[in-house]
Amino acid sequence: MADGIVLKKVELKLGTREFRFDCAVPAGAVTAITGPSGSGKSTFLNLVAGFETPDRGHILIAGEDVTGKHPSERPVSLVFQDNNLFAHLDLATNIGLGINPSLKLSGNDRAAISQALERVDLSGFEKRMPGTLSGGERQRAAFARALVRKKPVLLMDEPFAALDPGLRLSMAGLLIDLHRETGNTVLIVTHDPNEVGRLADHAIFIDRGQILLQAPAEEFLARRDIPALAEFLSG
Amino acid sequence: MLTRAERRRGIGWGLLSLIGIGLFVGIAIVALLSFDAGNTQSRLFTAYTGRILRFTLLQAVLSTLLSVVFALPVALALARRPRFPGRVWVIRLMALPMGLPVLIGALGLIGIWGRQGVMNSLLLKLGLEQPVSIYGLSGILLAHVFFNLPLAARLLLAALERLPAEYWLLSSSLGMKPFSVFRFIEWPAARRVIPGIAGLIFMLCATSFTLVLVLGGGPAATTLEVAIYQSLRFDFDPPRAIALSLLQIGITALILIAISLFPAPDDSGITAGRATRRFDGRTWPARLWDTCAILLATAFLVLPLASIAAAGVHANLWNLATSPAFLRAAWTSFVIALSAGLLAVLTSLAIIAGRGAVADMKRAGGTARTFSISLGGMSSLVLLVPPVVLGTGWFLMLRPFGDVARFAPALVAIINMLMALPFVMRVLAPALETHRKRTARLSASLGLSDFSRAWRIDLPVLAKPLLTALSFAMALSLGDLGAVALFGSSELTTLPWLVYSRLSSYRTDDADGLALILGIICLALTMIGTAGRREAGHG
CATH class of the missing domain: 1.10.8 (Helicase, Ruva Protein; domain 3)
Incomplete structure (x- = not known):
């Protein structure tokens, strides 16, 4: 599978917090980004969107290096929580x-x-x-x-977090349908393990600014050997 | 939540303040209306009053327009540059003119834009011949913009900063160019608050007294307020003063009604460069434009202030500060300011107690509600009936009873108190309400006595807002020339009056020195005030 988004040895320091991301997100798939609050999920998304620029490393979208590019020059669409x-x-x-x-x-x-x-x-x-x-x-x-x-990439930052549970289900259905039609690469930040199972083909788990696990969704949801992830999955 | 005795006492205090303010303002108006009424009617619409009215409105419209038009680019630039070096200080600087006595600001402006001012000698060198006159319409406009541009810029900036952070992320991700950002995001946000801001500034300029007195020249550049003052003080023509006063009340009533139709602007939510992040305006022309807007506005505000400081230092400060004239004026000012401040705080507390008692009733009848609403209205009655009009009414009222100068200090203190009341209420009412909400149930269930409750529960929490309100009110009174102008004499000399009379007798060195001292006192008091207010805002 081709790589949709690549973060090559990306390093960033914001105040006292340090982030290190090194990963490849498959193209044409839905990838969930999870982790405890304050772990760096949104920072990951901001790096891809161009709202943060890495101190070191490179970011590629659809094979093109976008590291120093303005948000408007990146082939992405955005959906926030509100x-x-x-x-x-x-x-x-x-x-x-x-x-x-x-x-x-x-x-x-x-x-x-x-x-x-x-x-x-x-x-x-x-x-x-x-x-x-x-x-x-x-x-x-x-x-x-x-x-x-x-745009080939859709970035979503907890898009359903402000909705009630019933609505989240139907919105997830709509998102999957739209994804099938467009075949775009979707990154969705979520703190809800159910949403990972419902939506994602792949999942990334971030803790304290580092990626602890990147795996297909079924494997991701079954893993119990990483304490922080086990705690996250048990809700 | 209140005991029956407490509620009765609250109503009593409220009633007392209602009657007190009502009588003070009412007597002034009755005195105006009953004085030689037949003559007044014929004086209401003459060519003279028509000209004054036209000028009052013209200068207010132009001042408002210029203030808002120039404030907009400054606010946009500050909003787009959350990390501009020294941004916090620029924003603080913009709060300064509000605490600066108007007379002092006028002196500073004369220092920069006056005939011998820095600006004109500069323009003269560039080959222009005295292009700016600080006197007359252009001077009045310049001064009104000096005082109101920062106010408008702060309120506009607050409106821009209240926009959701996502808007800036979205606009940059969508690739909006500066003009699109202005058209789709910034202008709609500004447009919502501009009517309220313009109304406020129009009100301030239409009732502006001191600036027009100092910078306005002759009948060609005189507003209603100054014309009232001149009618009494120089021409002693009470019917004309009364006619003008009635016109003034009519105008302010119309403006107040118009303002009440728009949402009130407020500058809460203004940040000291907090997390707002902007991704637009990174091009060099945009940077240059913003930098110019901010620097020009800063220079426009700083130069007159610097001129006061520079001129003041040249004057022999020590001699001035120890001269008997200064000490006497300072003492008079202090006594009047302290009385006005304390009175304003006490009256506010009484009004709040009265409204609290009504709010506490389970079934407040029509009378009770009317009572509560009129209490609220009382606190801003001075906006409707300006100080000069109040002074005129009382002047006419007391004249038959002998020398008005004997009553003057008390009158000035009461008028200053009324002027401070809207501000004091705005500080105290929310603070008291929050405090009551937090403690009312607990205090009631503990059955604390009045004294121990006031001493142990209320005072520790409310000391700060009370002090804030008092320092605000005192700064306002110390810097005020409007109320004292009618009564000022060798027997009643306050600091602003002393500055003004030195200025009138062309002893500008003395005036500059005194202005510096007075300016520093007032700014210090206002700073105490705003520091407390900011903390209250966080609670």
């Missing part, structure tokens, strides 16, 4: 900004926005403001923006 949409702009504008950041949109672009909204079950929501939507609907709109961007 505030994915600009609250004062309607959904069509929010999604349109994913196609063109100056909002210069062609007729085809507008059609693409409507199609993406339809795909996430929000057809006809073009003029709705984010404040009038439920939490789940807002996250689906964020997915729609990721769809229109057509």
